[in-house]
Amino acid sequence: MPLAMLLLYVTTLTSPTPSIEGVKIVTRQITAGFSDTRTEYLAPDRLRNEWQSQMRDGSGPPMATIIMRGERDRVFMLDLAAHEYITYETDPRGSNAAMKRPMVDSGGTLKITIANTDTGERKEFFGHTARHIITRETRVAGPGACSKSSVSETDGWYIDSSVMPEWHQQKKNSYGVVVAAEVSAGSNDKCFNKVDKIEVHRSGVETGFPVKVTTTLTNEVTQPDGGTRTLSSTWGSEVMELKEGPLELTLFDVPRDFRRVDSLRNWTAKPPRQQTTWEWVKEKVQEMLK
DSSP, rough: OOOHHHHHHHHHHSSSOOOOEEEEEEEEEETTTTEEEEEEEEEEEEEEEEEEEETTTTEEOEEEEEEESSSSSEEEEEEETTEEEEEEETTTTTTTTTGOOOOOEEEEEEEEEEEEEEEEEEEETEEEEEEEEHHHHEEEOOOOSSSOOOOEEEEEEOGGGGGGGGSSOOOOOOOEEEEEEEEOOSSGGTTTTTEEEEEEEEEEOOEEEEEEEEEEEEEEETTTTTTTTEEEEEEEEEEEEEEEEEEEEEEEETTTOOOSSSTTTTTSSSSOOOOOOHHHHHHHEEEEHH
16 A cells, blocks of 8 residues: 555544534425525534525525533624624523623513424334424413514424434423513514513423424504504424434634624624524514514
């Protein structure tokens, strides 16, 4: 064997590419006039999320988010086309600590009731058995609340969440009543920087990791003349690829040729907080209906 080939062979044996156990997920999401394909790489203490949105008038820039989990998570948001990035730390809830504004209690309460029903149907997805579960969620905004009342129904297929890193799994025994101090409030003058208290009532079966879901949301919107009208929106999400195994650690590094900036020219919306892809899209749709 020639010396060069021998050295290459020895280097390959002694210097493998550093990796970490994890899972790769490619998800496609669609709602009216908007589609989004995301590739997520999830590991025990880190996450990389890549996406490029498709709108009616064209496509957005390729973007990525890297999150290094810890007591205070470090977030890097990358513009893959401009080779620029911003970085910040989050508080324990996943909010941008540097951009956090003082919040005050609205004095209102949002009551959320979530009921999950297993239909008994089963189907195979990526070598895992998925359960067919229907979820009905009712939100009732009390007097003074800034949130909006709504009803949604989700038709979904779910596999066991153990395929995900522990931090990304559904919490066990999370049913009953949960009272939280904050919920996203509206942006109008009356609700500026205000938050509602929320009560969450859960019942039925636990779900798991969603591999295919369709959600229909219905709510009442107040018209300028004081009247109301009912809006309904349907969107869907489907996992196109799910691969378990080693992930290269370089996926979670900011490339050396990327330049740190104060803001990304191609990204005008607020950075997404740490959440699943589906939660992020659902939140955006609900914001549009407020």
